[in-house]
Structure formats: C-alpha cells, structure tokens
Amino acid sequence: MGGAIPVVDPIPLPAPVWLFKFLDLLVLALHFCAVELLLGGLLISTAWALAAYRNQDSVLRNARGAVAARLPIVTAFVINLGVPPLLFTQVLYGRALYTSSVVMGIFWIALIFILMFGYFLLYRAAAPSGNGKLGFWLGVLACAALLKVAYLLSSNMTLMLRPEAWLEMYRANPHGAQLPSGDPTILPRWLYMVSGSIGIAGVGIMLLGLKRGLGDEVRLFMQRWGARLAAAFIPIQAGVGYWAFQTQPQGVREGLLQGAFNTSLIGVWAATMLLLTLLGLAGGWGASVRRALPMAMAAASFGNIAAMVLLRDAIRDLTLAAKGFDVWQRTVAANWAIVSLFFFLLVTAIGFVGWMIWVLTRMRETEERYA
Ligand code: HEM
DSSP states (O other), X not given: OXXXXXXXXXXXXXXXXXXXXXXXXXHHHHHHHHHHHHHHHHHHHHHHHHHHHHHTOHHHHHHHHHHHHHHHHHHHHHXXXXXXXXXXXXXHHHHHHHHHHHHTHHHHHHHHHHXXXXXXXXXXXXXXXXXXXXXXXXXHHHHHHHHHHHHHHHHHHHHTTOHHHHHHHHHHOTTOOOOOOSOTTHHHHHHHHHHHHHHHHHHHHHHHTTOGGGOHHHHHHHHHHHHHHHHHHHHHHHHHHHHXXXXXXXXXXXXXXXXXXXXXXHHHHHHHHHHHHHHHHHHHHSSOOOTHHHHHHHHXXXXXXXXXXXXXXXXXXXXXXXXXXOGGGOOBOOXXXXXXXXXXXXXXXXXXXXXXXXXXXXXXXXXXXXX
16 A cells, blocks of 8 residues: 555755654644634524624624634634644655645645635725624635635545545546545544634633723623533543544554553643633633633643644544555654754744734723724
C-alpha cells in the first residue's frame, strides 16, 4: 500500500520535524478556537435572529446583534490562523495532502470562493439592515456556506489519510470534480467540530456578556444562555467524539489507547468536557453568574481543544504509518539561520499583536444597541 504514496520530495526539511509539528499544532489549536467561535456564533445568532423577529424581543435582538457584529472579526482570525497550519501540514505531509487536494481539486479550489461568499454574508448580517428577518436569512445562507467549507476541510484531511483510495478516484475523475465517499470517519469528524462549536461559542458569548456597554439585561441573558448552550452541547460533542473514535480502523484505536502520553490526552479531553458541562450547569441555572466562571470555562475550552488537536495528530500519524508513511523519517537539513530569522519575526509580530490587544483593552467602553 506504501506504493500509493508518491516518492519523497528531494528537498530536505529546513528544520526538525518536532519544530514544524510544534508550530503546526499550536497554531492549529488557535485556528480551531476561532473556527468554533465562528461556526457556533453563527448558528446561535441565526437562531436568535429568528426568535427575536418572531417574539419582537429587544433583549434577544441586542444579543444577536452583539454576536453578529463580531463574526467578521472572528473570520479574520479563522483565516489568518488557518494559513500557517496549512503551510506546516503541507511541509510535513505534502506527499499525502497535495495528492488528496489534487484528487478533489475542484472542490478544494471552490473552498476559497465559498469562504469569500460566506464572509461577505457575515458582513451583510452584521450591518444594521441585517437586524430582523433579513438577518435570519443572511445567517442561514452564511451557515450553509461556512458549514460547507468545514465539510470540505474534513473531507480533505481524511482523504489525505487514504492513499489506497487516490488512484481509483483519480481514474474515475481526473479533473478532481469529486468528493471522497465511503469513508466512515468524515461525518463524525465534521459533526464533532460543528456540535462542539455551539458549546464553545456559548463560552465565548458568556465572555462577551461581561462587556458593560451591552446593558444589564442583555448581559445576563448572554451569560445565562451561553452557559446553558455549553452545558447542553459539550456532552453531545463528547458523544460524537466517541463515535469518531469508533469509526477509526482497529490499529489506530489500539494505538490511541497505548502509551502514557495518549492516555493522558484522552484523560485531559474527558476531564475538560466534564468540567465544562458542570460549570455550564452552574452558570446556566445557578443562583448567580460570577465573573470568574466564563474565564475558567474559556481556559477549560482551550485545554480541551489542545488535547483534541494532539489526538487528531496521533490519528493522522498512526493511520499514515500503517500505510508506509512515517513523518519522523523525513530527511532534515536544518538551516538555523533561516529558523532564527523566522523566530525573530514571529516574536516581533506577537509583540505587535500584544500591543494592539493592550490598546483595545484600554479603549473606553461605548454603549452597544442593536434593537
Ligand atoms: C470559515 C472558514 C473555515 C472553517 C469553518 C474551517 C473549519 C475547519 C475544520 C472543521 C477543520 C477540521 C477538519 C478535520 O480534520 O476534520 C479545519 C482544519 C483545518 N483548517 Fe480550517 N476552516 C476555515 C478556514 C480555513 C482557512 C482559510 C485555512 C487556511 C488557509 C484553514 C486551514 C485549516 C487546516 C490547515 C486544517 C487542518 C490542519 C491539520 O489537520 O493539520 N482553514 N478547519
């Protein structure tokens, strides 16, 4: 089966595999945080748009407006935090990822245009005219576009793990106008991200509800409902996660349950989900919502996403290793001058972003009204 994987790129890696992996997984965890806030924020704000319109409820309308206004900004984070892991993944797994991208090429390229269309709709929904019935329909269309983007990503990230399917797919449609079929892992992987997005965005909405400018009634609504959504959807995501695990080949499942590192990751993943559910219950139905609660839930969410990213990486390496592609065997000819320059620029850029965040936090809070 190893023969299905194209021959190795003759250019060696310019830095060790562990360094690429570290950077890849770190930024991917941040990409996933932004993705979850975007997909969940969009699904929730679209549902709230309908409820606000039907009940002519000004609290709901303000809450929806506050969330919808932030989605274009979140999208900028999704995209900018998506590009680096795509580059790192291509460097490490190019032989697999380039091939699967070519095999479903038309859909892979279409992703960019669907994303641009969805992004445009988010701006339209965030504008004042997006309040009311129009906002709901714009939200529905944006959901369709961005859920499709997520599905295309899940499709390619799983097709890259199936060298045995590439040749047949290429023969069937050399133009790449096809999506992979017959892989039981795609749907649970996509659904894992989508179901989880509502819970994680619930935590994001709780954090947003800390903003004074929104008014007390809207703030309380956002904190209560953010917590309730987290309490309801995190257990659903855990169930889908178990389903995703069950659909993996037996060797991969066994590999995931072996070794202290993998089992600790599963422990962290399960513990943070339990914690999020319990805290969500406390915030959603408890006597009062304390300021520390959304902060604690945000930290647990990041821990959960980081553990999931590492487990996903283990699934990829176990699957590809069984098919003759061991990423740790890549030839490395480290170019430390370039690596040092990269880190210098990285630290400088992080410094600038930190400074921008500092300026933002010092801005005076203005009143926000959408109703
Ligand atoms: C609204 C836009 C986006 C959404 C909703 C989204 C969603 C997702 C989802 C659901 C996955 C998980 C796929 C899976 O493995 O099952 C994913 C992975 C990924 N996304 Fe995004 N994404 C978006 C935009 C982007 C963009 C613009 C890029 C890069 C240019 C990007 C790069 C990546 C990469 C590289 C991975 C997986 C990397 C890996 O497995 O190592 N994403 N994204």
